[in-house]
Amino acid sequence: MRNLNHSDVARVFNLAFVDHKVVMNGGHAEPLYVPGVWVAVIHYTQDHAASALHEAAHWCIAGQRRRRLKDYGYFYSPPPRTEVDRARFEAVEVEAQSMELLFSEAAGLLFQPSTDDVDAPTNGLDKFGHRILIRARERRRLGLPERAEKFMTALLNERKGNFGLAAGG
Secondary structure, eight states: OOOHHHHHEEEEEEEEHHTEEEEEEEEEEEOEEESSSOOEEEEEEBTHHHHHHHHHHHHOOOOOTGGGGGGOOOOOOOOOHHHHHHHHHHHHHHHHHHHHHHHHHHHTTTOOOOOTTSSSSSHHHHHHHHHHHHHHHHHHHHHHHHHHHHHHHHHHHHHOGGGGGGOOO
C-alpha cells in the first residue's frame, strides 16, 4: 500500500463528500472553513497532508449547526496562550486530533500532535498527545461518526488502489 499525499487526501475527501456540497483545497497560508449557500469550502495549509487530514477531522465531527458557521464557530486564541486558553484549545483539539490520528493511520502517514503554540510547555505536549491517543482508542472501540467512518474507509481504499471505491461505495 502506498502512503497518501495532500492531493490524494483532498481528492478522496472531495469524492467521498460530493453529495455534501463541500470542497477541500490546499495552498493556503492558514486553514479555514467557510460555509456556503451552495458549496462550503475547506482550506488547508500550504500543501500539507496533515493539515488536510486535520481539517477533514473538524468537518467530520462538526454537527449541522457548526457547519453553518465560519471555522465552525470556534473561538481562536492565538499563541502565546494562557493556561486557561490552552485548556480551552486542547478541549476542542483532542476531539479533532484523535480523529486526525485515525485518518493519518488510514492514509499511511505519521501523526504529530500539535498545541499550535511554540511557547507551550514541552511536558504539556506529551500529556496532550497521551489524551489524543486515549481518545483515538475510545473512538476505535465505540465506532466513528458516520462521515468519519466514510472518509477513513475511502482513505484506506485509496491506499489499496481501489480507486473505484474511493468514495466509500
